[in-house]
Amino acid sequence: LRAAGYKVGVHTTPYLQTPIEKMEINGDYISPQELVELVGWIKPLAQRADAESPYGPLAYGQLWVALTYAYFARKEVDFAAIEVGMGGRYDFTNVLKPLVAVITNVGYDHTRSLGETLPEIAYHKAGIAKENTPLVTSATQPEVLAVIEAECRQKNARLIRLGKEISYTAKRVDQGGGVFDYMGEGIMYRDLKVSLLGNHQIINATAAVGAIEALKYSGIHIAEEAIRRGLSEARFAGRLEIMQTNPTVVLDGAHNPEKTQKLKEALLKLFTYERLILVLGVLAAKESSQIVDELAPIADLVITTAPDVIGKPATDPEELATRVRALGKEAICEPQGARAIERALSLARPGDLVCATGSLYLVGEVREHWIKQEEVLSAATR
Structure with a gap:
């Protein structure tokens, strides 16, 4: 959309290093000054809601969504x-009537809140479907699709499924990104290039192109050149992000079994290295045992640590280390994320690969080693 000349706001969650990352327009974050002004504007409204609302005080996430939507409205994107933050059906973001909705993969995440089974989780995801609105999904599990299909039938929402209405053929996947052919409803794009790493990003790109093509049902047509340029220029910090070479350092926020499996596949297929050193930290609410079991076997050394985030306790790094050792792998416990990445770099040789993963919060913390929070903030003021 940006490549087509539109003014586009982007809301992502969580942020990595600074809250301003949650509000982005055409690649630029909201400035700290503008954020302060927005908070000043919303504060009396929030206080009034706290005093008068029968539902009680506004939640932290509700305030963030309100700030984001107000900012985008003011800037006339x-x-x-x-x-969405979690799930979809009852998420704070789900108060809009979108032009198109997108459900990517559905896996075992936020199981304490969304349910223990894929159909239960899919029920929450499918809640973003709206009346007479296209919905694109790259989920392929039959039990998940059954839930999404039922929701779309109920709401008369046009369903666009990966492997049916849209599909792809991967032609190249390496450290430079990926090249693929896209097949859609009456259209085909050959040799699309995506800058993000991993086959899973080709799947995500296929869903993104499907969503762009679905805008035609609202009378909006995006040129092929804009699609090509947008995919090739796309960046997403903290997702198989290469920070340096010799040794190579990769940051990835994989935090559930499905994402961890995709990370494992990417590390094995995209990188050559002498040793793999993992820096691993996982929130207590996540499936830490499954994450360790997936990644530790391919590592030569695992440095366990703890993401530092208010209100979200981490899995004890000693507990992670114990499980790593039970799998026959060497583990070092370093509770502070910044020290953990420094320890990894001090032990790594030029031909090694260092990967920090297990939590986006950990990725944001260790990313400070290369890109300081002050740099992100100062860039937003220019």
Whole structure:
């Protein structure tokens, strides 16, 4: 959409290093000054709601969504890409009537809140479907699709499914990104290039192109050149992000079994290295045992640590280390994320690969080693 000349707001969650990352327009974050002004504007409204609302005080997440939507409205964006926080049906973001909705993969995440089974989780995801609105999904599990299909039938929402209405053929996947052919409803794009790493990003790109093509049902047509340029220029910090070479350091926020499996596949297929050193930290609410079991076997050394985030306790790094050792792998416990990445770099040789993963919060913390929070903030003021 940006490549087509539109003004596009983007809301992602969580942020990595600074809250201003949650509000982005055409690649630029909201400035700290503008954020302060917005908070000043919403504060009396929030206080009034706290005093008068029968539902009680506004939640932290509700305030963030309100700030984001107000900012995009003030800036008069043409489009806004809104990532939900958790699930979808009851998520704070789900108060809009979108032009198109997108459900990517459905896996075992937030199981304490969304349910222990894929159909239960899919029920929450499918809640973003709206009446007479296209919905694109790259989920392929039959039990998940059954739930999404039922929701779309109920709401008369046009369903666009990966492997049916849209599909792809991967032609190249390496450290430079990926090349693929896209097949859609009456259209085909050959040799699309995506800058993000991993085959799973080709799947995500296929869903994104499907969503762009679905805008035609609202009378909006995006040129092929804009689609090609947008995919090739797309960046997403903290997702198989290469920070340096010799040794190579990769940051990835994989935090559930499905994402961890995709990370494992990417590390094995995209990188050559002498040793793999993992820096691993997982929130207590996540499936830490499954994450360790997936990644530790391919590592030569695992440095366990703890993401530092208010209100979200981490899995004890000693507990992670114990499980790593039970799998026959060497583990070092370093509770502070910043020290953990420094320890990994001090032990790594030029031909090694260092990967920090297990939590987006950990990724944001260790990313400070290369890109300081002050740099992100100062860039937003220019």
